[in-house]
Amino acid sequence: MTQTCPSGATPAEAHAFLEAHPEVQAVDILLHDSNGIARGKIIRRHELMAIYESGRHLPISILGLDIVGEDVEETGLIWEAGDGDLRAWPVPGSLTAQQGTDPARGELLLGQYHLDGTPMLSAPRHALNRQVEALAAMGLHASAAFELEFFLLAPERDGQGRVQPAGDVVDGRRSTRTEVYSVDHLIGMQPLFDDIYAGAALAGIVAETLISEYAPGQYELTLRYRDDPLRAADDLVRLKRIVRAQARRHGVVACFMAKPMEDHAGSGMHLHVSLRDETGRNVFAEAPGAGWTDTIRHAIGGLLQTMGESMLVFAPHANSWRRFANQSYAPVAPTWGVNNRSVALRIPAGDGKARRIEHRPAGVDANPYLVAATVLAGIRLGIAQRCDPGAETTGNGYDRNAGGIPRDWRSAIEAAKGSAFLKDALGDEMHRTFTAVKAAEYARVARAIPELEYELYLHRV
Structure with missing residues (x-):
């Protein structure tokens, strides 16, 4: 079901990007953890619009990792939370093409939110927004x-x-x-x-x-x-x-x-x-x-x-x-x-x-x-x-x-x-x-x- 994006991003942004960049075949979707390390996935072109329409489920544990990507249980974001999924939504204005990739790829920053659309406050970007x-x-x-x-x-x-x-x-x-x-x-x-x-x-x-x-x-x-x-x-x-x-x-x-x-x-x-x-x-x-x-x-x-x-x-x-x-x-x-x-x-x-x-x-x-x-x-x-x-x-x-x-x-x-x-x-x-x-x-x-x-x-x- 289509939901309202809590970050304010709209599908029009994805549509305009895809029209402007027919060469882009994949997009890196990225969250930043407490160390500022970009973690996420590489999606195919046809998956992009759905992220703007309904977000993308990503595990809460992404925000509880150490520098080498191992779980830190003391964060309360791993087994205490059942390593459940939250919903990541696009950061408005962050969808761009990348230089020199072959085949061509884009990049999109994400913000992590609870399933009800409230900000997940262990996400560094939300801390700055506060x-x-x-x-x-x-x-x-x-x-x-x-x-x-x-x-x-x-x-x-x-x-x-x-x-x-x-x-x-x-x-x-x-x-x-x-x-x-x-x-x-x-x-x-x-x-x-x-x-x-x-x-x-x-x-x-x-x-x-x-x-x-x-x-x-x-x-x-x-x-x-x-x-x-x-x-x-x-x-x-x-x-x-x-x-x-x-x-x-x-x-x-x-x-x-x-x-x-x-x-x-x-x-x-x-x-x-x-x-x-x-x-x-x-x-x-x-x-x-x-x-x-x-x-x-x-x-x-x-x-x-x-x-x-x-x-x-x-x-x-x-x-x-x-x-x-x-x-x-x-x-x-x-x-x-x-x-x-x-x-x-x-x-x-x-x-x-x-x-x-x-x-x-x-x-x-x-x-x-x-x-x-x-x-x-x-x-x-x-x-x-x-x-x-x-x-x-x-x-x-x-x-x-x-x-x-x-x-x-x-x-x-x-x-x-x-x-x-x-x-x-x-x-x-x-x-x-x-x-x-x-x-x-x-x-x-x-x-x-x-x-x-x-x-x-x-x-x-």
């Missing part, structure tokens, strides 16, 4: 964009078993140096990036500036600002998938680990965010010649106050914590400053009309839906409680490491579990799911014996 709606209730609306940092690596390891930068796809030349801001270095990867830009355009994503970043084989792509944080997070998860697929087509590996090389900088996922009132005015923007607005100061204050208990969202994996080090361009304390890349919260230089906060703690391995939800919740708390951010950090922020955030993954998990703020930011169900998955992943890592321990201790103790 915070968007909470801000709207205050008469405020966020604009946002993520930055995507990543590595392009060779498929093979070096002689010591370490990952190494990919050779250029043009001629195979490989640089092991930090080619930061080198435009000439980008030319060797230009055919790959041309395909990434083409894939982004097909997906309706405006990918913009490309730079060579601060480590061998590291790059950054920026994304155009969105007036909807949900779309900003959609852009990020889709662009990661495009980068990975196009890199694979060109014979290299796209790496979204936060810290794949021990002696070089890691990869962040900075979130730029501003707020508009009901008239469209940027409420962070100061009057010419005036000081910072109370709104931006209170927003920063809320983000600083909640940063410690939120770090598990920003650094969700064992490897995430290797990124935080002095002089690494990753923040090590809850600090804020202006035009300063050594702090956690940066007010970029530029025209006051575009005033925004750059939130820098999150690694590229984090889930952008949960990052954005937590950041918006911190801003909302700061404005509501008129939080004072304290003095601006000037100069080297690494000289002002006053603590205030957990120092390791285990501490972050414990802080997140007990955080009333994070329960509000993510919602009770998403909070339970996320922290249970992280605890299970920590236990997996903790019981594994790394090769380094054999090297250090096998023949010595």
